[in-house]
Amino acid sequence: MEEILAKYFRPKLPHIWCPGCGNGIVTAAVTKAIDKLQLDIDQTAIVSGIGCSSRASGYLNFDTLHTAHGRAIPFATGIKLVKPNHNVIVLTGDGDATAIGGNHFIHAARRNLDITVVVFNNNIYGMTGGQYSPLTPNKGMATTAPYGNVDRPFDLCELAKGAGATFVARATTFHAALLAEVIAKGISHKGFSLVEAITACPVSFGRQNKMGSPANMIKTQRDNAVMVEAMAKMKPEQYEGKFPIGVLYQAEAPEYVTEYQKVIARAMGRTE
Amino acid sequence: MAKAILMQGNYAAAEGAIAAGAKFFAGYPITPSTEVAEVLARRLPQVGGTFIQMEDEIAGMAATIGASIAGTKSLTATSGPGFSLKQELLGYASMAEVPCVIVNVQRTGPSTGQPTSPAQGDVMQTRWGSHGDRGVIALSPSSVTECFTVTVDAFNLAEKYRTPVVVLLDEIVGHMREKFIMPDAESLTIVNRKKPNLPPGEFLPFKPEEDGVPRMPAYGEGYRFHTTGLVHDYTGFPNGSNAMTHEVIERLHTKITRNIDDIVRFEEVQLEDAEIAIVAFGGTARSAYAAVEAARAEGIKAGLFRPITIWPTPDKQLEALAKKVKTIIVAELNYGQYVGEVRRIVCGEANVISLPKWNNDAITPNELLDAIKAAR
Numbered sequence: 001m002e003e004i005l006a007k008y009f010r011p012k013l014p015h016i017w018c019p020g021c022g023n024g025i026v027t028a029a030v031t032k033a034i035d036k037l038q039l040d041i042d043q044t045a046i047v048s049g050i051g052c053s054s055r056a057s058g059y060l061n062f063d064t065l066h067t068a069h070g071r072a073i074p075f076a077t078g079i080k081l082v083k084p085n086h087n088v089i090v091l092t093g094d095g096d097a098t099a100i101g102g103n104h105f106i107h108a109a110r111r112n113l114d115i116t117v118v119v120f121n122n123n124i125y126g127m128t129g130g131q132y133s134p135l136t137p138n139k140g141m142a143t144t145a146p147y148g149n150v151d152r153p154f155d156l157c158e159l160a161k162g163a164g165a166t167f168v169a170r171a172t173t174f175h176a177a178l179l180a181e182v183i184a185k186g187i188s189h190k191g192f193s194l195v196e197a198i199t200a201c202p203v204s205f206g207r208q209n210k211m212g213s214p215a216n217m218i219k220t221q222r223d224n225a226v227m228v229e230a231m232a233k234m235k236p237e238q239y240e241g242k243f244p245i246g247v248l249y250q251a252e253a254p255e256y257v258t259e260y261q262k263v264i265a266r267a268m269g270r271t272e
Numbered sequence: 273m274a275k276a277i278l279m280q281g282n283y284a285a286a287e288g289a290i291a292a293g294a295k296f297f298a299g300y301p302i303t304p305s306t307e308v309a310e311v312l313a314r315r316l317p318q319v320g321g322t323f324i325q326m327e328d329e330i331a332g333m334a335a336t337i338g339a340s341i342a343g344t345k346s347l348t349a350t351s352g353p354g355f356s357l358k359q360e361l362l363g364y365a366s367m368a369e370v371p372c373v374i375v376n377v378q379r380t381g382p383s384t385g386q387p388t389s390p391a392q393g394d395v396m397q398t399r400w401g402s403h404g405d406r407g408v409i410a411l412s413p414s415s416v417t418e419c420f421t422v423t424v425d426a427f428n429l430a431e432k433y434r435t436p437v438v439v440l441l442d443e444i445v446g447h448m449r450e451k452f453i454m455p456d457a458e459s460l461t462i463v464n465r466k467k468p469n470l471p472p473g474e475f476l477p478f479k480p481e482e483d484g485v486p487r488m489p490a491y492g493e494g495y496r497f498h499t500t501g502l503v504h505d506y507t508g509f510p511n512g513s514n515a516m517t518h519e520v521i522e523r524l525h526t527k528i529t530r531n532i533d534d535i536v537r538f539e540e541v542q543l544e545d546a547e548i549a550i551v552a553f554g555g556t557a558r559s560a561y562a563a564v565e566a567a568r569a570e571g572i573k574a575g576l577f578r579p580i581t582i583w584p585t586p587d588k589q590l591e592a593l594a595k596k597v598k599t600i601i602v603a604e605l606n607y608g609q610y611v612g613e614v615r616r617i618v619c620g621e622a623n624v625i626s627l628p629k630w631n632n633d634a635i636t637p638n639e640l641l642d643a644i645k646a647a648r
Contacts, residue, residue, distance in 0.1 A: 012509070041496070042492050042494050045342070045491055058498055058509060058510065061496055062496055063342075063491040063492070063495070063497060064496075064497075064499070065498075065499050065500075066499065066500035066502070067338075067501070068360060068364050068501055071330065071331070071361065074298075074326060074330070074332075074335045075337060075338035076338060077298070077326070077331070077335045077338065078296065078334065078335035078337065078338025078342065079338045079339065079341070079342040079491065081322045081324060082296055082339045082342050082343070082346075083342050083343075086342075086491065086492065103327050103328060104327060104331055104334075260317075260322060263317050264317040264321075264322070266317075267314075267317030268318060268320060
């Protein structure tokens with residue numbers, strides 16, 4: 001890990017994350033995936049939005065872009081289209097990606113644009129102090145849901161799949177090795193890839209929802225996450241509180257940048 | 273020389289972008305600017321560039337900024353409600369010092385207003401639409417040929433000063449068709465952003481040079497630089513100290529005000545002996561030419577001052593004008609926006625008359641002539 005730290009992280013400590021926060025584990029998994037694939041650092045761009053998790057871009061030693069709230073994916077779209085050979089990785093949070101940025105999320109998936117989006121899902125707006133997001137569970141507590149959350153949450157992976165993503169995976173900070181593995185698979189995949197990274201926010205989510213210590217929140221991840229292959233063998237009545245992890249969906253489909261390169265070739269052929 | 277063709281203002285703006293070296297457009301269809309997108313959808317891939325129609329106006333602005341940070345000249349185009357939606361990210365482009373061009377073809381507002389009718393109601397939004405304080409450059413062409421040249425110029429200023437530049441058309445100029453001769457590529461001055469002059473490790477991506485503008489690396493060049501909308505120091509990383517906040521926001525203004533003589537473009541018509549001057553820009557200036565001619569035919573000493581750069585305001589030129597003429601008539605297609613700036617600059621040196629109009633119609637030469645006669 002020390003080698004990875006030296007190679008991929010900027011000397012920017014201290015970071016802004018609270019004690020017990022899982023964002024460091026997710027960020028480390030991203031760098032392990034990059035290291036596993038031996039990506040060229042200078043052919044890789046990291047783009048983030050606004051929120052706790054989106055601060056990750058500043059700690060990583062690449063060309064990095066900390067954008068506006070919800071807009072990481074369209075900024076990344078501009079980069080990918082003018083740098084077709086770049087690996088473009090978006091680091092974003094559940095509020096950033098699925099509320100204010102939800103429209104961009106589904107449309108990038110629909111285009112099957114070859115970028116990898118890692119959503120740090122801590123079920124809450126952490127930076128602003130614990131307001132409910134589109135991934136806060138129904139009846140969950142938030143500072144803006146003092147009587148329990150009325151909203152029903154998205155299933156982020158199903159949303160991505162429904163919108164046209166061609167690679168969908170989920171892992172947790174407890175399953176850190178799996179997380180790095182699926183992120184690497186997502187980056188390798190040609191097309192829009194989503195990785196949902198379940199991460200604990202003990203300060204802004206765990207405390208309000210009486211989830212115990214940070215370690216306890218990670219144990220909860222361990223107890224409720226089930227490998228997708230094992231989940232397939234379970235009976236529906238055993239699903240309660242459980243969620244699948246691993247590569248949930250993968251498909252082949254025309255990729256946007258590749259298709260647009262064909263447009264350029266056609267248009268240039270027609271030029272006098 | 274190319275032959276004369278009949279050309280629309282929006283088409284000319286799109287061709288100006290190509291001539292300036294733009295290789296990326298991201299936008300969203302909206303009247304009356306859609307032709308800019310339509311032309312670039314066809315033209316950009318012909319020059320190896322990329323066009324994308326995004327899911328919304330905000331995404332169009334975001335992708336435009338992303339492409340420019342990566343190293344490619346880029347633009348978007350919009351109108352009315354779309355320009356409002358882009359305001360947050362216009363501020364981002366200012367704060368992160370990202371060169372890019374926004375063509376805004378103005379229509380009647382507020383809200384959906386009157387989409388197919390001309391207006392000049394975004395003058396103040398262009399200056400103050402995004403939250404916080406920043407310097408702004410906006411150019412307003414008055415002819416189809418100028419839609420081309422001003423768009424080239426807008427890219428040059430964006431690149432030179434690392435700032436978003438707004439090309440402020442109105443529906444009159446955007447949809448006007450008139451004679452156009454494509455300038456030879458060699459006759460055009462094309463400015464590109466200053467590249468780093470130090471190797472990675474020694475280079476500071478947000479350290480300004482003498483002119484107040486930092487040099488700008490592109491992605492993939494090994495600089496591994498960070499860009500943020502947060503207040504940042506010379507390294508590009510967040511630094512919200514009072515001193516840095518003061519310095520950054522001040523420089524977003526002074527890099528423009530210190531170079532105002534390089535940025536301000538204007539036209540003067542028959543002002544040598546004028547006693548009454550019209551101040552008008554964009555489509556409204558077209559009526560003003562005719563009104564000045566008609567007034568002169570009746571022996572009235574009238575002239576026109578036409579700012580092409582409307583932001584920053586041409587203070588020096590307007591101050592001089594106020595010392596020369598008795599009356600200034602500010603004609604504009606809104607409830608009276610730019611007139612406030614003229615009054616601020618003129619500061620009582622001349623009588624300033626507001627001639628606003630906001631009923632979807634252009635200000636006619638006769639209306640201007642009547643105003644000139646009434647002011648005599």
